[in-house]
Amino acid sequence: MIVADKKPIEEIIEYLKDHKNILVLGCNECVTVCEAGGKKEVGVLASALRMYASKEGKEVKIDEMTLERQCDREYLDELRDSIDQYDAVVSLACGVGVQFTAEQYHDKPVYPGVNTCFMGATEERGLWTERCQGCGQCILATTGGICPVARCAKRLFNGPCGGSTTGRCEINTEVDCAWQLIVDRLKALDRLDEYEELCPLKDWSTDRAGGPRKVVREDVQQ
Amino acid sequence: MRLQYPTNVKIVRVPCTGKVDVIHIMRAFEKGADGVAVIGCLEGECHFNAGNLMARRRVEQAQKVLETVGVGGERAQMYNLSSSEGPLFAQYATAMTEKIKALGPNPIRTAKNKAA
Structure with a gap:
């Protein structure tokens, strides 16, 4: 929401x-x-x-x-x-x-x-956290369901940066390192080998960089 | 016990102070109340676990809003007692009345009376 x-x-x-x-x-x-x-x-x-x-x-x-x-x-x-x-x-x-x-x-x-x-979720009453930045090209399938666009301060796509310490981000020790979460999750899913696959350059034209966006669905238009 | 407490205190009964919302406190002031005391059970002894704790937070929220709009946050107060503590209730009612008397009437009512 x-x-x-x-x-x-x-x-x-x-x-x-x-x-x-x-x-x-x-x-x-x-x-x-x-x-x-x-x-x-x-x-x-x-x-x-x-x-x-x-x-x-x-x-x-x-x-x-x-x-x-x-x-x-x-x-x-x-x-x-x-x-x-x-x-x-x-x-x-x-x-x-x-x-x-x-x-x-x-x-x-x-x-x-x-x-x-x-765009975020209710962790508990009175605590909401960000989960999605609406980049227009969802990559959650390859990152164990954890979004590096929304949750990594640097929006990195191929593993953590050098600032990741004991699972926390260098911007704030209260912020989880998104890539630590991704690795932990892939491990739990027994899919850690997917972490080795390089993520190609992301097309940012579907993000805000391309200006205001729209979704056109002719199949549901009247 | 035949305890005495100020007659200007109007009691509104609720099943639990957890039922009291910020809007209830606000409406009371909007309609001209000089002060609102929310009196709940002792902390840690709520039958519904956290009703009185929620009430305290809501009173604090109401205090902030009342302060912002110039009514005065201290006009809303939260007290706790056990249901068998009649003398303490009378004491709270007296203390609240004295506090409000010192603050004077609700400025909204005063302004409305002036306008009329």
């Missing part, structure tokens, strides 16, 4: 200082799971903003709404009838949701309510 973190309320207050009718818009997908932008967080942020406005003696209307997804026009259309009553939207979705909402409702300023961080 896409992992996001809460934005400081002070920052959001600053964005909204000139607006009088505000919609705090949550998303029921990834940001709900990582407890940054779901219905609960929408409630807390809206309540905090209302309290701040009251304390400052400002008359501001702040409503709450949480959509199933903000990265889908079908769900964003649910706003169509009510959007006109607001002069700003704070979207607690990931960067995709914020942009898609803004694209859909051109004349409304849409502000981000979270900091979108990465």
